[in-house]
Amino acid sequence: MKLLVAGDARVDAGKTTFAAGLVAAIDGAVGFKPRAGNDYWYDHDTARAALDAGRLYGKDVTTLAAVSDTDHPEEWLNPVHRLWRPTPDRTGLLGEAGRTFLVDRVTTPDGVSFVVNGVAEQAGLIPDAVSASLPLADATRIDGVVGFNDVMTQRYLPAFERVADRVRATTPAVVESYSDIAIPVGGVAFDAVAVVAPTRVRVYDGDSYGTAHEMASGSGSEGQLEEPVDRVAELADPVAAHELPPLSDDERADPDRVADAYEPAYESLLDVALADTDDDTNTETVRDADDTRDDSDGTANSR
Template structure:
């Protein structure tokens, strides 16, 4: 069984909380192929990893902790991107307004944005001596072919080999990884989630309009689900902070909703 959890809101859709509880409910392994955080807005979370010479986010850490078996955040998350604000600079290397990427972790290696100065603590703590430095979108595209895609393919194989796998997407991107066929898709947003057949969702991904995102064309969730009728729609109840911190408590609150994904 392989389930995709996608979010229809770009920010705070509730994907990770939903996924963590689902992992506990199914005794499954969770994956987040792509992730990222902001050195300014997520500073504490970023520094928790950077101070250890690592780069991952709290979402991947939560999925790794809630998964069946013993997994590190890096094992369930192939690529992690560190951003920070770029006030007054307009569009940066990847065309993001007032935002620029600093460094990517790709597997165990790093790709650095050579058009900006890295924060001192990032330079000092991350093992960047062998990192690849890029200064243009064309160079990033070349590294995507050389470095990023092989890691995504390897992760897809691990997902396909898992007895039960739950894959969390990022932002409002409809399909975070190629080469994986999903049995069921859960589209999560505040107060509700919708259930879609995996095969029909995949076909809708093929025909939906694309939008420019991080230098590539990606399908957004709402553009995909606008082409489909959900198999089921369920209400999501709000959770207390204590419930959100415990995968088993999330699973208990959402148990009846999770059964719709089997």
């Protein structure tokens, strides 16, 4: 079973809260975040925590890894992570206004590699803590869009293909998208899709959502991956919609409590995902809250 969680807002849609609760609610589930990024300024504590360990990852994938039924590290679940910084009154290398990317971490079969924004480096925009914490001396450096596109083809696209292979090989798998992008990785047939926004979630059949994505992007073979959710959602009818109750900080930090609060939405999503499967594969069920509380060895959510 493959489930996708997307958001129809660029930030603060509630994707990670919803996805983590969903992983907690399904026995044996693993959460993936194919693409992610954070900001050295706005997400400083999170960025420094990773940098202090000589790594580069964000809070979202850490949340998913903690609740997933896997021992794989964040880099396996999240093959591409980008570190940004604000740059007021400056356009970034890739045309972004008011901010620029500093370093990308790409997971390879041999470990991790880094791609450095050479223009930002020459302008003195990369903080000393980043340069001191990551092995950037031999990293690939890019200084223009053409160079970036070459590296994208050689390194990023294979990383996305590998994580798609992992998702296809994992059952059940929960994939969280990034920003307001409708589908974060190609080559995966999702059984059901949850589009999350503040106060609500809309549930879509995976095939219908995939078809709408192809229509929005032009065609299945020529379309672009990064279609926004709103363009796709307007071409597909949701199977169900649910209100999401507001949660306190403590509740959001506990995926089991999220699973309890969002249980009707999760049950609806699973109903859609399992609608066309054989009876002998209908093994993924929302965990009963009492079963979780009565787990005597306390390992139900220590994954």
